[in-house]
Amino acid sequence: MNLVLEGCKEMIEVDGNTLSLDEVSKVVLDGEAITVGEAARLRVRTGARVVEDIVSEGTPVYGINTGFGRLSNRSIARDDLKQLQRNIVLSHAAGVGDPAPEEVVRAMLLFRINSLAKGHSGIRQETIDYLVDLIKYHVHPIVPLQGSVGSSGDLAPLAHIALVLIGEGEAMYDGKRIDGKTALSIINRDPICLAPKEGLALLNGTQFMSALAFLVWVRGRRLLENATCAAGLCLEGLRGFSAPFRAIVHRNRPHPGQMMIAERIRELIDGSALVDSTKDDVQDAYSLRCIPQVLGPAAEALSFLEEKLKIEINSATDNPLVFADSSVLSGGNFHGEIMGLALEMAGMTLAEVGNIAERQIDRLLTSTGRGLPLFLVKDGGVNSGLMLVQYTAAALVSENKVLCYPALVDSIPTSGGKEDHNSLAPISGRKALRIIDNLEKIVAIEYLCAAQAIDFQGSDKPAPAMRRMYERVREVVPHTDRDTYLAPKIERLADAVRKGDLIDEQT
Known part of the structure; x- marks a missing residue:
């Protein structure tokens, strides 16, 4: 520096x-x-x-x-x-x-x-x-x-x-x-x-699209670590299986992002008394088993965005370009196609992180066979518990699906046809940030549900890393033992996700 x-x-x-x-x-x-x-x-x-x-x-x-x-x-x-x-x-x-x-x-x-x-x-x-x-x-x-x-x-x-x-x-x-x-x-x-x-x-x-891309990269990385930690907490709450995360599984399909997420999950659940404690089943649903395969591509997309961003912010994107030998050359370095592609990839893969998180939320709310009450509340019937938070997550996931329509493939001419192919990359950037806004709330809901599940399973039983995560969540929101006003709890957790308060920032 x-x-x-x-x-x-x-x-x-x-x-x-x-x-x-x-x-x-x-x-x-x-x-x-x-x-x-x-x-x-x-x-x-x-x-x-x-x-x-x-x-x-x-x-x-x-x-x-x-x-x-x-x-x-x-x-x-x-x-x-x-x-x-x-x-x-x-x-x-x-x-x-x-x-x-x-x-x-x-x-x-x-x-x-x-x-x-x-x-x-x-x-x-x-x-x-x-x-x-x-x-x-x-x-x-x-x-x-x-x-x-x-x-x-x-x-x-x-x-x-x-x-x-x-x-x-x-x-x-x-x-x-x-x-x-x-x-x-x-x-x-x-x-x-x-x-x-x-x-x-x-x-x-290209400095506007690059500025948007920088924020997508910063917030996306923080969000992915939060989503990984929330998924680990979900594994604890559902007494899931560790076999899908073993290194030998991923060495036989060695996509870098997939291997990275699997390793991170192994670190998070190491020493757990809850994981692998289920005796009446032999494997989990895809939403637990395939965490590395779904979150891994988001890690790779953010790495691709980082690679292109490093190049873009150190590039001459003017037209024409002026050179020391007095030549002045017209070109197209201002065209944002590559940044649009990187931003669309980031947005789509992060939306998929939200898709699988919503399924994990549903598992937490409905897995009565894993030692949890329906909708994570005692006295169900008079209490609806956390039933409605899944509705909110589903709505946010569905909105993100709409935001995944790629602006990049929808060129429109300008300047009387002289500028007849445009990248629309800034729209890709703004969409990606809106996807992240929604995903921060989805992950917040997963934290809420996973911590509630651990309350029922025993808060002393998760792995040390997951117990610390659980305690941080509980510093933001308390256990819900009866129906209560949930929206402020979601917003407080979403703010903690956004700021990185719940995680140890990954380098």
Whole structure:
């Protein structure tokens, strides 16, 4: 990790090539500031000089002295070049919907700075420094969640960030919504006059979809560990069998994710007096037996997302790209197909984690042959117990199935047909986050039911790791011995799942 000191405070140095996800977490989630390294600043200055030379020579180059998209065949007079860049920011800030969470905006700022630091965008360092200061002072432009089709980059979301640089738009600061000029006053800046290509350089990139992908990765990993622990607690509560998790089984079908989840379950149930105590059956239902085979693909999908995210946040996703040899090349690095694929995979596999968790919940509620009362309550009849939590889980699972429709395969043309294939990856990202929202509640319900089952089986009998997990759940919600108001208990557990309070974070 590259760290520099500003007074007594550490700052992360970005160079366009080596930004790590650990560093991203420090900036986005922990609020650390950044600086652009000297080597990157040199590359940025070189790229900016290439653009200056093009303007001086009058050579027609897309986005510098031409129109945009379908209008690329329109030449722009030299006197209008700065207005052209201001206009693209104003006209492309056409997003709608709820504002993106501040973590998303902060990640967008970081990723855009890092991409610009590669020196292939033809932007001046002083313009990049505006973005650096927004991060430093925790001024976060308001970015609507809807409006990006994920090709030509995330034009609308990034335009809403660029608005603030020219004194337009809005931002959040210290919990308050402020206008663009006020935002600039907080970072001690005047509205910037964008140089040729700078408007396009600020807008043309994949940083919105990448920011969404980062949050999917962070929350997805935490959620998968929670789901694995909840499944282990379910095994305890149902007095399930350990044979399906033995290493020899998985060495004979060695998918990495499957082997990882099986190993984790073995660790969780090691030393249990409940697992393998069932005497009137010889194997469990698929929802218990196939935990590694269902949760394993989610682990692999998140690993694939991580791999692509590491590449994407250190890439030049602008168009055209400016090179030190004065060449300027139009390409398609802004196209979000690969990120959309990774996000769809993550969303689908996490939805499947919810599918099997709901079946585990049902098993906990109805397995009277495993020493449990129906719906996990004494005096059933006058009490309905936890019957209805399965309805809630079923509703959430069904909603996730709808959210699994792949936006990635539903391209639609834009810009009068010039941009005739789009990835829609930002929609894939937003869907994945909604799936995670629902799954956090499903896993919370499984924790609720599994802890209740262990109360009936004997809270001193689970394996040490599972006993600790049970105790953490009980710190959040008590045993339910009669019908009670359940919704607040689910929400408290879902909040604990979301924050990672119930688990030991896995590296």
